[in-house]
Amino acid sequence: MTTADIVIDSIAAGGDGVGRSNGVVVFVPRSARGDRVRVDIDARKRFGRGVIREVLEPSPDRVDPLCYHYRVDRCGGCQLQHVAYDAQLEAKRGIIRDSLARIGKREIELPEIERSEEPWRYRRKLTLAMRRSRSGDWTIGLHPFDDPVTVFQLADCPITDERVVSIWRQVMEARPHFPVADELRASVRLLDDGAAIVMEGGNEWPNRVKFFEAVPGATALWWRPAHRARALVASRSESGGGAATASFAQVNAAMGARLHEFVLDRAREYGAATVLDAYAGSGATAVPLARDGARVTAVEADRDASAFCASKLPEGSRAIAGRLEEVIDQVLPVELVLVNPPRTGLHERVAVELQGVQNSPRAIIYVSCDPPTLARDLARMPRYRIASLRAFDMFPQTAHVETVCELVPEAV
Numbered sequence: 525m526t527t528a529d530i531v532i533d534s535i536a537a538g539g540d541g542v543g544r545s546n547g548v549v550v551f552v553p554r555s556a557r558g559d560r561v562r563v564d565i566d567a568r569k570r571f572g573r574g575v576i577r578e579v580l581e582p583s584p585d586r587v588d589p590l591c592y593h594y595r596v597d598r599c600g601g602c603q604l605q606h607v608a609y610d611a612q613l614e615a616k617r618g619i620i621r622d623s624l625a626r627i628g629k630r631e632i633e634l635p636e637i638e639r640s641e642e643p644w645r646y647r648r649k650l651t652l653a654m655r656r657s658r659s660g661d662w663t664i665g666l667h668p669f670d671d672p673v674t675v676f677q678l679a680d681c682p683i684t685d686e687r688v689v690s691i692w693r694q695v696m697e698a699r700p701h702f703p704v705a706d707e708l709r710a711s712v713r714l715l716d717d718g719a720a721i722v723m724e725g726g727n728e729w730p731n732r733v734k735f736f737e738a739v740p741g742a743t744a745l746w747w748r749p750a751h752r753a754r755a756l757v758a759s760r761s762e763s764g765g766g767a768a769t770a771s772f773a774q775v776n777a778a779m780g781a782r783l784h785e786f787v788l789d790r791a792r793e794y795g796a797a798t799v800l801d802a803y804a805g806s807g808a809t810a811v812p813l814a815r816d817g818a819r820v821t822a823v824e825a826d827r828d829a830s831a832f833c834a835s836k837l838p839e840g841s842r843a844i845a846g847r848l849e850e851v852i853d854q855v856l857p858v859e860l861v862l863v864n865p866p867r868t869g870l871h872e873r874v875a876v877e878l879q880g881v882q883n884s885p886r887a888i889i890y891v892s893c894d895p896p897t898l899a900r901d902l903a904r905m906p907r908y909r910i911a912s913l914r915a916f917d918m919f920p921q922t923a924h925v926e927t928v929c930e931l932v933p934e935a936v
Contacts, residue, residue, distance in 0.1 A: 525564055532559040535615035537623055537896050539603025539923030550574045553669055556607050558583030585611035590682050597676040600669030602921040609643050616925040620895045620915055628899030635913040643920040646776045647684040649713035656706045662699045683921050688712050691719050691741035701735035704728040718743030725750050776918045783916045790930055794886055796860035802848045803864045807833030814841040821855045823848050849873040857883040863890050869897030875904035888931040909934050
């Protein structure tokens with residue numbers, strides 16, 4: 525361990541500031557571009573991890589974090605609360621450009637970024653860790669950014685909708701009725717008709733009904749026992765549950781709607797007769813494109829979501845319940861491909877098939893929530909060039925950013 529004074533030059537994917545000491549790249553959490561900081565450095569062969577001992581000269585971008593837990597408990601839920609919002613946007617533009625250059629070998633200008641109208645209280649879903657002590661008391665909260673094991677007690681989360689926080693407080697009060705377990709994980713998310721709780725862990729829950737009664741703000745309760753793949757669900761209108769799985773819901777509804785409209789607009793520009801919508805969910809994109817007249821194949825691994833999509837698709841289009849990498853060779857060629865993978869990006873087989881298909885699509889519209897995996901996937905598909913790139917700040921105060929990358933064959 526060494527101590528050095530360094531200047532932070534940029535923000536890396538994940539939110540750490542980046543500086544250099546004696547030729548070694550040093551990643552420093554909770555630093556801002558332009559900071560001059562004294563750090564303790566744990567140096568590895570090619571890089572070091574730094575811990576701030578003192579901010580010697582603060583960056584003009586540095587602000588006082590709003591959240592008590594960010595300041596005192598070192599909450600890891602956010603990474604950029606100490607950075608002014610405009611500077612957060614610039615940092616995310618840089619993260620995208622640097623990822624594509626370094627990993628994807630694609631030189632681009634800084635992309636446009638859509639700012640969030642609500643930098644605070646935008647989250648419609650909050651997931652917390654729940655841990656019971658030997659005395660039987662529960663700690664319900666999040667992990668410090670530098671300690672993934674410890675859980676601190678949450679009082680409030682200022683990036684989360686107050687309605688979600690209110691229901692979480694009801695959940696905390698209902699802790700005598702939790703499942704039988706020492707560790708649990710639960711989330712509260714807003715729905716169009718109320719809110720749902722998803723409880724994970726334990727294999728016995730004798731007080732499930734009492735718990736539900738103690739949380740009047742929830743309209744649905746999902747429980748995924750520790751050793752079952754699927755969840756049991758109950759709602760206010762029914763006493764028991766069948767098997768089900770929780771479906772994806774936008775964390776930031778307003779920005780999600782803007783991104784969705786942008787993707788639809790770009791897709792419609794091509795007037796494609798055949799479309800592959802991969803990671804299609806319940807059909808929010810596939811259904812309107814099919815109703816426009818395209819013949820859409822919607823691929824979704826979640827069988828419940830795929831079945832719902834199938835019920836909405838008009839004749840001539842279809843939904844396939846399965847993993848994209850397992851069916852990709854059966855659904856190509858098409859004129860337009862839409863992909864919206866999880867943070868892990870595309871399976872390598874998908875990229876290989878898109879790179880090698882004889883009749884290439886006129887365009888691939890790739891919606892990414894992780895610039896490094898987007899860059900990796902682009903490196904696997906050199907056949908396509910970037911026609912347009914736009915970022916959406918879906919998650920203010922964090923280092924996460926959504927990107928819509930429009931690819932066309934190199935010859936076009």
